[in-house]
Amino acid sequence: MTSDQVTEILKKAYGDELETVMNYLTNSIVLDGVRAEEIKESLQTDIQEELAHAEMLGQRLKQLDERPPASADFEVRQHSLQPPEDSTDVLSVIDGVLDAEEDAIETYKSLIAAADEANDPVTEDLAVTILSDEEAHRTEFRGYRKEYKQD
Numbered sequence: 775m776t777s778d779q780v781t782e783i784l785k786k787a788y789g790d791e792l793e794t795v796m797n798y799l800t801n802s803i804v805l806d807g808v809r810a811e812e813i814k815e816s817l818q819t820d821i822q823e824e825l826a827h828a829e830m831l832g833q834r835l836k837q838l839d840e841r842p843p844a845s846a847d848f849e850v851r852q853h854s855l856q857p858p859e860d861s862t863d864v865l866s867v868i869d870g871v872l873d874a875e876e877d878a879i880e881t882y883k884s885l886i887a888a889a890d891e892a893n894d895p896v897t898e899d900l901a902v903t904i905l906s907d908e909e910a911h912r913t914e915f916r917g918y919r920k921e922y923k924q925d
């Protein structure tokens with residue numbers, strides 16, 4: 775494995791984080807109802823964390839003499855996280871968030887492996903830090919899912 779792979783995954787992860795920010799923000803605005811309040815608040819908190827992830831990834835790319843991608847390179851991936859037709863369909867948003875977090879977890883695991891092979895401990899450390907945030911997000915939304923499934 776080469777460091778090309780590291781920068782490629784860093785760039786993908788950067789775009790994914792920004793797509794996550796956009797979709798969490800839209801869903802946090804679109805959802806309606808008393809039951810949605812906790813999810814909306816949780817999304818608002820996570821938006822700040824995902825944005826911080828994008829910043830860290832972008833700074834790491836710069837340190838590696840690369841540039842983070844901008845909107846012209848943007849590729850849509852999060853189809854299940856589009857806001858639901860029914861603005862009270864909180865479960866659809868919870869499932870979309872879980873897909874996004876699972877996807878992020880896979881991305882950071884592959885970044886850890888690529889950075890390890892490229893002997894790049896700084897990127898590896900960054901990926902471990904972000905991975906632990908994504909696993910915490912997944913745990914939080916798994917909890918919401920259990921609660922919603924019971925009704």
Ligand SMILES: [Fe+2]
Nearest residue numbers: 791823824827
């Ligand atoms: Fe993130």
Ligand SMILES: [Fe+2]
Nearest residue numbers: 875907908911
């Ligand atoms: Fe996350």
